[in-house]
C-alpha cells in the first residue's frame with residue numbers, strides 16, 4: 001500500500017512543527033547551563049522592575065556569581081540604558097554572545113534599535129517570536145543566575161517567558177500604593193495559574209512620600225516570603241552606573257534582598 005503524498009499545507013505544518021521542536025531543544029540546551037532562572041515581575045508599570053533586575057544582577061555578580069540579564073521587554077527595552085552597556089552583542093555562527101558590563105552578561109532588544117527613541121511596534125506573535133529567537137540564539141555559557149526583566153501586564157511577553165523557560169521563580173516588585181498592590185496580585189495569580197513559584201515580594205519606593213508596609217502585607221496575603229524594602233532615594237538620579245555601585249545604603253538594601261532570593265531558591269530546591 002502506498003502512502004498518499006502530503007499536501008503543501010501539510011508539509012508546511014510539519015516543517016513548522018520540526019522548527020518549533022528544534023528551537024525548544026536549543027533553548028533547553030542553553031537553559032541547562034544556567035543554574036537559577038529568576039524573573040522580576042509585576043502587573044504594574046513603573047514600579048521599579050528594571051531597576052530591581054539590574055541592581056540585583058550587579059549585586060550577585062559582585063558576590064562572585066556568574067550572572068546574566070535578559071531584557072524581555074521587547075517594545076520598551078530599558079536594560080541597555082540602565083546597565084550603561086555600549087557594546088552590542090557579537091554575532092557568531094548563528095549565536096549571540098551577550099555583551100558584558102559590571103560582570104553581568106546582557107541581552108536586550110535595545111541593542112538592535114537604530115536609535116534609542118525608535119518605536120518598536122510589534123503585535124503579540126512578533127513579541128513571542130523575538131523572545132524565543134533571543135532564547136534560541138543566545139549563548140550564555142555557564143551561569144549561576146539568569147535574571148529576566150519582564151514588562152508589565154499579564155499577556156504576551158510574560159506568558160512566552162513562563163511557557164518557554166523553566167523558571168525557578170519570580171521576584172515580585174510592589175510599591176506602597178494600593179493600585180500597585182492589585183496589579184502585583186494579578187501577576188501573582190498568573191504565576192500560580194501557570195504552576196510556577198513566587199520567590200517573594202520586594203517593596204520599592206518606601207518612605208515618607210508613599211509610605212511603607214504594603215509589600216510585607218502583600219507577601220503575607222499571598223503566603224510568599226517578604227524579600228525586603230527599597231527606599232525612595234535621590235541616589236537613583238545619578239544614572240552613570242547601577243545605583244548599587246554608587247550608594248552604600250542602596251548596596252546594603254540589595255545585599256539583603258540578594259540573600260533572601262538565594263535563601264528562597266535553596267528552599268525551593270529543598271522542597272523539590
Ligand SMILES: Nc1ncnc2c1ncn2[C@@H]1O[C@H](COP(=O)(O)OP(=O)(O)OP(=O)(O)O)[C@@H](O)[C@H]1O
Pocket residue numbers: 044045046047048049050051052073076078150151152204205206230231232233234236
Ligand atoms: N527606590 C527608588 N528610588 C528612586 N527612584 C527609583 C527607585 N526605584 C526605581 N526608581 C526610578 O523609577 C523609574 C522607573 O523605574 P523602572 O524603569 O525600573 O520601572 P519598571 O517597573 O521597570 O518600568 P516599566 O514598567 O516601564 O518597565 C526609573 O527612573 C528608576 O530610576
Ligand SMILES: [Mg+2]
Pocket residue numbers: 049050051073078149150151
Ligand atoms: Mg522595566
